[in-house]
Amino acid sequence: MQIHVLYTAQLKNAAGVPGQIIDLPDQSTVRHLLEKIAEVHGEALRTMLFDSGGDLLPSVLLCLGDEQISIDHASPLSDGAELTLLSAISGG
Amino acid sequence: MPQAPLNNEEKETYAWQIPVRDFGEEGQERLKGASVLISRIGGLGGVVAYELAAAGIGRLILAHAGDIKPGDLNRQLLMTHDALGTPRIESAKKRLLELNPRLQIDAVAQNVAEENAADLVSRADVVVDCAPLFAERYLLNRQAVAQGKHLIECSMYEMEFNITSIEPGTTPCLRCLFPDAPPTWKREFPVFGAVSGVVGCLGASEAIKILGGFGNPLYGQLIRGDLRNMQFQKMTIHRDPSCRECGHLFQ
């Protein structure tokens, strides 16, 4: 199946693209998707998504469609779903 | 929130907004009786302050340290070229009073810190977070949650912005959404004044609705925008029952 991924702010810089389509086996979950993204982009993005223990960093918020979702969301993703990776940003 | 009666000059000044549906003279009296804390009045907070001064807020508590630098002038609309090297807070106060001489201003030449956060938040009905440092943002969030004050979270980066409104005990707080700051955050980041202006106007609109008692503030919702391709998304966000700041409000 194909999942549309959107990156924001610093995550977009690290990914080098504003978004992309990721191919995944059927029954894949949000965590599978994030691991695949980290694998595709290497260290620059991995270190902005996961800590050294493999947990999602607390500065990243995930939205599936228009709904915030946990990385541990157990339901498999559906083909054509859209995941947004939001990064904490600030003012100035 | 307290209401303050309008005089004739004020009725004339706000004649274009008093007829706004569900707002009316009562809403205008609420704005006049209200106090808003804005943490930093740079690109983002300066626009929030200017719009709230224009709308007839009674009192603004403004916290911002330091002197005006050339790099401020691409976005900090309360600062002027001829005031380079002078305190930001003085320039901001002058510009706001030129627009609205009835406005009461608590001009604090300090940034939000451990020592002043509780006091600054206690003076306000609504807090607007426009600070660049996550330490300041988390301090404001802590005090807003502890004191039960509405907090409008405005942020930006490059051509993008995020905004949400927090009602402690009802909506997620900043720590629910982002329990910690990004590990590699840089104090200076790319942004245009037009971007800080957009999110500043959105933040001011949220404050006006919350204080005026009308419309639907962004409670439990976050809008992210990317002005590079004019893409906007409104997301439903959730509180974290284990949040170290506001989790206890839900037990």
Ligand SMILES: [Zn+2]
């Ligand atoms: Zn919370």
